[in-house]
Structures are given as structure tokens and as C-alpha cells.
Amino acid sequence: xxxxxxxxxxxxxxxxxxxxxxxxxxxxxxxxxxxxxxxxxxxxxxxxxxxxxxxxxxxxxxxxxxxxxxxxxxxxxxxxxxxxxxxxxxxxxxxxxxxxxxxxxxxxxxxxxxxxxxxxxxxxxxxxxxxxxxxxxxxxxxxxxxxxxxxxxxxxxxxxxxxxxxxxxxxxxxxxxxxxxxxxxxxxxxxxxxxxxxxxxxxxxxxxxxxxxxxxxxxxxxxxxxxxxxxxxxxxxxxxxxxxxxxxxxxxxxxxxxxxxxxxxxxxxxxxxxxxxxxxxxxxxxxxxxxxxxxxxxxxxxxxxxxxxxxxxxxxxxxxxxxxxxxxxxxxxxxxxxxxxxxxxxxxxxxxxxxxxxxxxxxxxxxxxxxxxxxxxxxxxxxxxxxxxxxxxxxxxxxxxxxxxxxxxxxxxxxxxxxxxxxxxxxxxxxxxxxxxxxxxxxxxxxxxxxxxxxxxxxxxxxxxxxxxxxxxxxxxxxxxxxxxxxxxxx
Amino acid sequence: xxxxxxxxxxxxxxxxxxxxxxxxxxxxxxxxxxxxxxxxxxxxxxxxxxxxxxxxxxxxxxxxxxxxxxxxxxxxxxxxxxxxxxxxxxxxxxxxxxxxxxxxxxxxxxxxxxxxxxxxxxxxxxxxxxxxxxxxxxxxxxxxxxxxxxxxxxxxxxxxxxxxxxxxxxxxxxxxxxxxxxxxxxxxxxxxxxxxxxxxxxxxxxxxxxxxxxxxxxxxxxxxxxxxxxxxxxxxxxxxxxxxxxxxxxxxxxxxxxxxxxxxxxxxxxxxxxxxxxxxxxxxxxxxxxxxxxxxxxxxxxxxxxxxxxxxxxxxxxxxxxxxxxxxxxxxxxxxxxxxxxxxxxxxxxxxxxxxxxxxxxxxxxxxxxxxxxxxxxxxxxxxxxxxxxxxxxxxxxxxxxxxxxxxxxxxxxxxxxxxxxxxxxxxxxxxxxxxxxxxxxxxxxxxxxxxxxxxxxxxxxxxxxxxxxxxxxxxxxxxxxxxxxxxxxx
Numbered sequence: 015x016x017x018x019x020x021x022x023x024x025x026x027x028x029x030x031x032x033x034x035x036x037x038x039x040x041x042x043x044x045x046x047x048x049x050x051x052x053x054x055x056x057x058x059x060x061x062x063x064x065x066x067x068x069x070x071x072x073x074x075x076x077x078x079x080x081x082x083x084x085x086x087x088x089x090x091x092x093x094x095x096x097x098x099x100x101x102x103x104x105x106x107x108x109x110x111x112x113x114x115x116x117x118x119x120x121x122x123x124x125x126x127x128x129x130x131x132x133x134x135x136x137x138x139x140x141x142x143x144x145x146x147x148x149x150x151x152x153x154x155x156x157x158x159x160x161x162x163x164x165x166x167x168x169x170x171x172x173x174x175x176x177x178x179x180x181x182x183x184x185x186x187x188x189x190x191x192x193x194x195x196x197x198x199x200x201x202x203x204x205x206x207x208x209x210x211x212x213x214x215x216x217x218x219x220x221x222x223x224x225x226x227x228x229x230x231x232x233x234x235x236x237x238x239x240x241x242x243x244x245x246x247x248x249x250x251x252x253x254x255x256x257x258x259x260x261x262x263x264x265x266x267x268x269x270x271x272x273x274x275x276x277x278x279x280x281x282x283x284x285x286x287x288x289x290x291x292x293x294x295x296x297x298x299x300x301x302x303x304x305x306x307x308x309x310x311x312x313x314x315x316x317x318x319x320x321x322x323x324x325x326x327x328x329x330x331x332x333x334x335x336x337x338x339x340x341x342x343x344x345x346x347x348x349x350x351x352x353x354x355x356x357x358x359x360x361x362x363x364x365x366x367x368x369x370x371x372x373x374x375x376x377x378x379x380x381x382x383x384x385x386x387x388x389x390x391x392x393x394x395x396x397x398x399x400x401x402x403x404x405x406x407x408x409x410x411x412x413x414x415x416x417x418x419x420x421x422x423x424x425x426x427x428x429x430x431x432x433x434x435x436x437x438x439x440x441x442x443x444x445x446x447x448x449x450x451x452x453x454x455x456x457x458x459x460x461x462x463x464x465x466x467x468x469x470x471x472x473x474x475x476x477x478x479x480x481x482x483x484x485x486x487x488x489x490x491x492x493x494x495x496x497x498x499x500x501x502x503x504x505x
Numbered sequence: 506x507x508x509x510x511x512x513x514x515x516x517x518x519x520x521x522x523x524x525x526x527x528x529x530x531x532x533x534x535x536x537x538x539x540x541x542x543x544x545x546x547x548x549x550x551x552x553x554x555x556x557x558x559x560x561x562x563x564x565x566x567x568x569x570x571x572x573x574x575x576x577x578x579x580x581x582x583x584x585x586x587x588x589x590x591x592x593x594x595x596x597x598x599x600x601x602x603x604x605x606x607x608x609x610x611x612x613x614x615x616x617x618x619x620x621x622x623x624x625x626x627x628x629x630x631x632x633x634x635x636x637x638x639x640x641x642x643x644x645x646x647x648x649x650x651x652x653x654x655x656x657x658x659x660x661x662x663x664x665x666x667x668x669x670x671x672x673x674x675x676x677x678x679x680x681x682x683x684x685x686x687x688x689x690x691x692x693x694x695x696x697x698x699x700x701x702x703x704x705x706x707x708x709x710x711x712x713x714x715x716x717x718x719x720x721x722x723x724x725x726x727x728x729x730x731x732x733x734x735x736x737x738x739x740x741x742x743x744x745x746x747x748x749x750x751x752x753x754x755x756x757x758x759x760x761x762x763x764x765x766x767x768x769x770x771x772x773x774x775x776x777x778x779x780x781x782x783x784x785x786x787x788x789x790x791x792x793x794x795x796x797x798x799x800x801x802x803x804x805x806x807x808x809x810x811x812x813x814x815x816x817x818x819x820x821x822x823x824x825x826x827x828x829x830x831x832x833x834x835x836x837x838x839x840x841x842x843x844x845x846x847x848x849x850x851x852x853x854x855x856x857x858x859x860x861x862x863x864x865x866x867x868x869x870x871x872x873x874x875x876x877x878x879x880x881x882x883x884x885x886x887x888x889x890x891x892x893x894x895x896x897x898x899x900x901x902x903x904x905x906x907x908x909x910x911x912x913x914x915x916x917x918x919x920x921x922x923x924x925x926x927x928x929x930x931x932x933x934x935x936x937x938x939x940x941x942x943x944x945x946x947x948x949x950x951x952x953x954x955x956x957x958x959x960x961x962x963x964x965x966x967x968x969x970x971x972x973x974x975x976x977x978x979x980x981x982x983x984x985x986x987x988x989x990x991x992x993x994x995x996x
Binding site for chain 1 (some may be wrong): 533537542543544545548549551552568571572573574576577579580581582592593594595596597598599600601602603604605609610611621622623624631634635638639644650655657659671673
């Protein structure tokens, strides 16, 4: 794999992002338009995300299941807003066989499907069809199911991790007897996402609700976590939807309550995707390459032995193995004992792969029974650690690095959250990026005009800021404010 | 969910299988022809399989990655046997948008793809295209990648878990510098599958090689593990392929060796799927429902508290929780504290879900600080366990139950492996099921005739039996035997 330079952020932020991905060997372009290949290091990041989130889902009472990849087109049409939202980006299966033709193979016309199938862009329709079979009475509720799956939303303009035709995600789909319970669930999962993003990914996300125009197709309310990239743009990192009774009505899913009355079932759905990897890259990485929060790093510590000659090699490797064994119960550690690469080349590689802590071991360290620690970020340079203090020091350093990433990201977000007084001020400053927190009178037409004129979108009504709206006037229309809103350029 | 009777095996083995799946809430039919829904209990079995196998793959040096779901049709054609093998069962994507039409939506003709895409039936072609970009020199080898994914092979006649259009699996794809190394890898993974099947699933599989007619489309050698169902039919439970240089030639993947010479890369691929769940059901279950080997059971021990009245309830539940907490570090345990179900109904449900050990706790057990254990299978009836001996006794019992399932299955296989002397004998007995182990002279035409006349197929050349072939004559042709072969009816 060819060596790859990294364009500095200041020169070209978009190119920098692509370079970090290539240099870190996270993903590669594929011959299928819009699809990418998740290379082992990138996929390991997804595994780390999946493992931690899956535990959080199970702790909140959810179980996993698996529903079909294909959805009959007629299902999509059953919920009017849903089909409106997804029809334009569906991969459609029309045949089930190939036949030989000049120069290759082609769909066999004799195998044309009576009803075409779409590759799931999301699974509400097929899942609510099944829930219709499974739910008869209040005893069958709630259903708290999550699915880890691939989905396809056809995209013309793609960007690795952030926007691809096929992506990996999880989608929770829950069914409840009451409106209140469904609402509670939607909010609970928003907070699961929020804590996961803060604690594991070091992303200081802003939880909020979406305006009607930005809601999921088929939802009564969409909750979102929005996060700020280093260029000041926003990224929607996860959503949780209160679906009301919309899908229950579309698929005629009712239940008998304890009084013998039948009502429609209440629903939520919620999801995060491989997009989170894009958020992590864009939030924390630097001009040297990938920077990973220790808690999500597939490898947290890499031990790089340095030797000259066979005899030294054996001794250094033995000590490296001792170091690995001491750390292994506590952190994800790996010894890089490759003998066809010089130490400098190894450092270079692990830096670009974002491994938080490198421990160098040379013959002199061996004598002192100590290692030399080189943190990937945070300044302060290298420092020695005595073997006896190894576990404690390494764990403390990783914790400190994790906290450092979160507080840096938080400080950046604070510094670039602007409380502008007028629409003119937003227009003047929007090119520089940042979150614009403004009093706002909910109005879809005004929202569309602002998007048109500034390319900034209404990211969310941040939950924590709503009290501020009282008694203020909308920065755009001058009418009484209904919300505090964040506008920003977004990926 | 409606209550579901289970047809006895003796009455109708096929219906029994479907009934066990329904009663155990493992899977459900979906509105998409050929696709099934994996319900939470069935999916948890897949999670248990995935977790254990994934650890074994990583221990043998493999990493996970993810490649696109869609494959351009032209890729399939590049390997002649491969396209021959898969063209007849491919879901083909031809459009990327829907448009409104009378009564719903239809593929938008304006969105027709220039080149149709197939939904991967397996990923050799797309992966070897990528390996072509990644491999330049011997330093880039070996590549040891595995992928957990969904695949689609269009099926007209389906059976849950055993044969469905979409299924979940893992596919390993490795690239090597030498023929020997690739061969070693193919055999290594065969043995990983074999030990996993024996140790975790309690399946006494027979490892062997496939005859040329039963090989994977594009392989030079296919290794298989074959296992016997309770009706004496065979099931192919996993395969590992030595692909030679076939895919490297098709996708022009060469590397420069240490002497500066270029050669084609050597390949393997290997996979197991949700089919393993079908094998477990058909091997171990009984007329009461699902039986699960303890090591793969998502819940190994269920604690069912029994009480009358509120005061008793609180005390019994408190002790049940004590029992759970004591066991939790060692086994997967769950308390069934539902108060809208009578104990008998709970027993019935957990029996049908195959939970190996049920611990009943009533008020009298409380006083004695003991529990009453009811094993799901193995005879011997219920027995008491004092709290102090709980962990030790439960672990020993689960281990014994695991061993018991394996030895029963092994005994059944031994009893029904027939060394028949002539083709007439095979024809006379084949209806009764069983493995027919015979001396055989490799011949594709004879193999086809036997299949035609008896519906028995050549399952494998069992590795351990090959020495026996020396000096014997083929049971069918009378020519000198080249192999010992197993013929059997198969799923």
C-alpha cells in the first residue's frame, strides 16, 4: 500500500479528511458507485462502537433480532410520508436470475419479479408488518427490539463514512401500549446516545429536537444529537424518533388493553451508523493523521521494541512480552515485533492509525526495567515509566487523554457557538462555520429561505437552551420566539 | 403469540422441525418470499455462535473487515465456474429510484443502472478485486480477513435456517504467497470449524473433502464438515476452500516475491452460516421442543420463583436474586419474575426454548436455603442443591449435559453409519437414512447416476477413513477404490 501524504487542515479541510482515512487505512473506495470498503482498522472502530452500544441497549432491556434485507415496494407506500422520504434513493431488485449474453451476463427476463423489492433504506415497514402478527394484547407489549444491519440509500455524492449508499448501522424499533411510554423510550435512547458519544467517543454532542422539516419521514418528533466538526460544521450523529401511531395505522397494528378495548400501538425507532466514525475522525484528528479517543481505540497501547542484532532482539522482545502481559488484563495492547520495518517506520504507521499510547523499549530500558512512553496527542512529550508503575501510569494516562479530547472538543464548540442578534449577522459569519444559537419562531417557509440563502440548516432545538426563548423575539421574523434554535452548515 | 403444538418426530420429522422453531420462538416467516425473520431467541443463538467463532478467528490471526453488498454483474463473469455456479440464484438490482404510479410506486425507468448489480451470493469477486489494489509485494502477504455479513442466494424451496434466500454468515478470504501456505490455511480453518462444532454445538461432525462435482464454484479443493441429523440425513455444516490461483488469475492479482519475480497470489475462502442453528435444532431437540447445548445456550439457567401472596413474593424474589448473583459470574442466568404467568406456564415456555437448567425456588426452599434443579434433558429427574454448593453443582451439571449431548449424537452417528458391501444394499437401505461409508472409485458420471437413482449424494471423503481405501474395490464400479466415501440423503 503506497505511502500517503496528509494535506494540512488549514490548506483543505475536505482533502485532509480523505487523507486521514487513507493514511490510517480505515476505508477504501470500491468499484461499486457510492459503496466503500471498511478496511480492518476502520472496521475495528465499528466493532468497538457496536460492542459498547450493544451493552447499553441490553442494559436498558432491549434484545437483538434480524429482519429481511428486502422490502416489497408496496410496503413503502403504506405510510405516505415514509415513501415520500425514501422513494428517491432506493436500490430496486427486479430479477432473481442472470443469463449468459454477449460478453457476459444480464438479468434473465424470465426471472422478473411480480413485485419489485427494495433493499431496506430503514426497516420500519417490514418490522411493523411483523409486529402486526406478533401483537394481540397488552401482554405482548412492550416490544424492545434492536437490529444491527446494513442499509442502502442511493447517493450520488458520497463521502466516506459520512454519506455512502450502503452503510452499517443499528436500528431500534419499539412498540408500546401508551403514548407516554413511547415518548419516554425515545428520550431514553437519545440519552443513551448522548452518554455514549460523550463517554466513549469524546464527542460533546448537543441533544435536541428537530424542526418539522428536518424530521424523519413518518415521525411525530425526531430527537437528535448534533456535534461540531473542527471546521465548525455540524454533523447529525444519531437520531431517536417518536413515531406516534403512524406505522401502527399504516400496518393496522392494534392491541387489546386490560379493559378489553382495542387501540393502535405506539412506536419509536432510533439509530446510529458508521457515520459516527466520520464524526470521531473530523473532531479529534490532526495534521499527522488519525487521533482516537482511548476508550474506542481498537489498540490503545502499542509496544515497539528496538534492537540491534539477534541476541539483543531476543532479550528486548522478551521484555516487550512481559510488558504486554502486565497490561493485557487492563488495556488493549499489542506488541509490534515485525522485523522487516525500522522503529521509525513503525512509529509513523501507528501515529497515522491513531493509537493513543506508544511504549518504546530499547536495550537500555531493559536494564532499568522501564519503558519510554510517547502519547499520540496532548503535548508534554515522552516520559519514562518504571515497570512497577506500568499499569497504574498507563491507565491514568489513557484516562487523562480521553478527558483531554472531550474538554478540547467542548472548548472548541463553546468558542464557536455564536449568539447572533440578527439574520444579517448570521449571513455575515456563516462562512466561517460555527453553531448559531438564536431565538426563533417556528416557521417552515422561513427555515427554507434561510437554507436557500445561507446553506445553513436548522440543526436542532437544543433541549438545555429552550428556557431562554421565553419573552424573546425571533432573530429572523421579529415575531415572539417559540424556540431557541441552532443553525449551522452541516455534513 | 398463539400456543403451538409440536408434532412428534416419529409422526412427521419435517413438521416437527418447523414446530420446534415456532414453539421456541426462534424464527418467523416473512412477507418476502424465501426470507425469514430471526426472532430474538433465534438471533441470540446466532450471537452465541458469532462470539465464540470470532474469538477463534482472532486467535488464529484473522481480522474483520466489510466489503460492499453489491457486486457489478461483470465481476461474476470473470471466473467461469463461479458465474456458472451462482448466476441462477442472484437477486439483481437494476434501478436506483422509485416513482409514483397508479396504486403505489414502481422502479423509475429513468434510474436504470448502466450495469446491473447483484446482491452478493458470496464475496470472492469483489474481495479479489480489492486485493488486486492492496497487494504489490510479498510484504503485503498474507492477508487474513473475515467478514460477518448477509448474503442472498435466491431459493424457490426454502426451509427455515437450512435454506433461505437471505442468510447470515461469515466468510473468510485469505491471500498467500505460496500454495502450501494457502493449503495449510484451508485445513486450519476446517479444524477450527470442527472443534467449534464439537466443543460448543455438540455436533460430532465428520471432516472430509468434497468430490469434484460437489466443490464450491471456483475452488480447487473443498473441505467440509458433515453432520448427521436425527432422521439419519446429512447436513453440510461448514466449508473451507482452497481456491488455488483461480481468483488471482481472474482479477489479475500478482505479487513480487523476495527475488523480484511476480506470481499469482494463492487463495482460500471459508464460511459457516445460520444453517448451524438448523443443525443444532435437528440434532439435539426432542418432542417437547428445543434442546440447546449449554455452551451455546443464550440463557443457560433460568430461575423460576414460586410464591403465594405479596409477602412470600418479596422473600422468594430476594432469594432468587441471591441465586442469580451467585451464578452470574459463571453462567448465563436469568430470573423469570413475571407475575402474570403461573409457574407451570413458565416451565412450559422455557422447556420449549431449550434452556438447559431450570432452578425452582419456593417458600420451603427458602427456609432450607436450597433450590430444586430441573434439567431440560438427560433423564434422572429433579434434584435439590444447597446454596453453598450452587455454583459448583450447576457448572458440573451443565458440563455433564454438554458432554451427554455430544456422546448421544456420536452414538447415533456410529449406529447409523453403514459399511455396505454393494450398491444394491445401499439402494435397499437408503430410505431409512444413515451415512453409507463405502470404497469408491472417483467418477463424476457414476456419482450423478447414484444421485439420480437414490437421491443420495456423495457427502465427503472423510479424512480419517482414507487409509482404509487401499487395496479395496469400488462398491459401485468394481474398479480399484481411490477413496472411502460417505453417501447419504442430505438437506
